[in-house]
Amino acid sequence: MKKIGILSLVLLLLTGVLAACSGGGSEKSSGDSTDEEVKLTWYMIGTPQKDTKDVMKEVNKYTKEKINATIDMKMLDWGEYNDRMQVITTSGENYDIAFTSSWANNYALNARKGAFLGLNDLMDKHGKDMKKLIDPAFLEGAQIDGELYAIPANKEVGQQAVLSFNNELVKKHNLDISNVNSIADLEPLLKVIKEKEKNVTPIATFDAYLPFDSILQEELPFAFRLDGNTDEVVNKYEEDITMETLKTMHEYYKKGYIQKDAATSTDSWPLETPNWFVRKEIYQPYAEDVWSRSAGYEIVTRELHEPYIFNNSVTGSMQAISATSKNPERAMMFLNLLNSDEYLRNLLDKGIKGTHYEENEDGTIKDLPARVENYNMPSFAIGNQLILKLYEDDPKDKWEKFEEFNKNSTPSPALGFYFDSNPVRTEIAAISNVTSEFSPALLKGAVDPEEYLPAFNKKLKEAGMEKVLDEIQKQYDEWKKKQ
Secondary structure (H helix, E strand, O other): OHHHHHHHHHHHHHHHHHHHHHOOOOOOOOOOOOOOOEEEEEEEEOOOOOOHHHHHHHHHHHHHHHHOEEEEEEEEOHHHHHHHHHHHHHHOOOOOEEEEEOOOOEHHHHHHHOOEOOOHHHHHHHOHHHHHHOOHHHHHHOOEOOEOOOEEOOOOOOEOEEEEEEHHHHHHOOOOOOOOOOOHHHHHHHHHHHHHOOOOEEEOOOOOOOOEEEOOOOOOOEEEEOOOOOOOEEEHHHOHHHHHHHHHHHHHHHOOOOOOOOOOOOOOOOOOOOOEEEEEEEOOOOHHHHHHHHHOOOEEEEEOOOOEEOHHHHOOOEEEEEOOOOOHHHHHHHHHHHHHOHHHHHHHHHOOEOOOEEEOOOOOEEEOHHHHHHOOOOHHHHOOHHHOOOEOOOOOOHHHHHHHHHHOOEEOOOOOOOOOOHHHHHHHHHHHHHHHHHHHHHHOOOOOHHHHHHHHHHHHHHOOHHHHHHHHHHHHHHHHHOO
8 A cells, every 4th residue: 555655646746747847937949940059858778888978979069060959868777767767757857858668767657647748740840751761560559549659769660589599508419499489399408408407507587478468567467368359358367378388387497497596586697608598588680690799609599479569569669758848849850860860870879980880891880899898878779770880790681671570570459559557556556566476486487377376366356357457448449449
């Protein structure tokens, strides 16, 4: 109850602050004109970089020339971004642009509460260049009740879980991974690794893959099926495929293929430490090359399903314009440049040519030590990836493969449906507490699902499960009628 009280207070304050902001400040926007120079404040997620100040000097020379605006980019580290942005939003601080997503600075929640501006008209007026370049699936799937509240980064639009393997161990033991299409197919390979590699954990801890489109957070029970009756919201922990998959994971746990402390461990299994055989990852074209480069040894993959377009995948990396922005038109002009202008996009991502990277005669690039040590930016979080320069060892058709991957991705049945949780906020808080208690151990195979799933589902029902499912189904049916 204490958590619910705090959440309610924060939302109340947020509503009040936003109402005050919408009442109009004394400062005026320069509107569509660029005659007056403005400074835009941009909150970005990522580890602060030593050379950011030098790069932003170059950025500002360019943006001043193009749109008569300079950018004050404030980077907040991964672990603090969410909490800091919540405080900034609640306080009503004036800023212009912020990173938002399904997993940090929650896009749907902030959009529904009025923290972000609706962008449809602004984009039509000042974002025409990027609108031509961004995959339409991003722009359509990220709309909430017909309005776009942030600009999605153009990248892989589909989400595909894969199993990735330490290929040194695959080759050393002459293992055949060509027939691995599910977690259950791993059994004979894991047995070999367990018997012959005493210093290797066969499975680097991961949550079991379950074939659902989850509403709200992934671990919560509310979900739509991807096959069968896809228009019915269900408790995925009551589905047969969930019991079957978790039984497999628990068998692996009992056989020692998974670490004993899997349910509580925070080990991130860094790629550069080859103490694992198989792990689960989210794929994008040529991801194995990127992972192999980071690891220092070869990594190969097998897909667990075809790529699907989920709400979480279209809202995985976005830039929103704040409701408190005094210059939303100029902010949109900057986002348009960021997502369509190759020079600006590469400058922000790779740093200064000759200082942070070198360019070869064929247009490909290679990093210099200054980029690796002092300007290593989260590329996926900044904007359109498909206008970035290729590295000299990248496949020449890398961006074409991204476009092909996106074209072949299947929209989830619930793509574009954003649940308004306000009518059942109390029940969801209670269900979240129950889920936190049971799901980590179940999804990682650490407990027997035949014993724990019934107990878990009983507590979910006591916490108000049916009421939440009914509300989701009601809103989904209403949304579906309008499609």
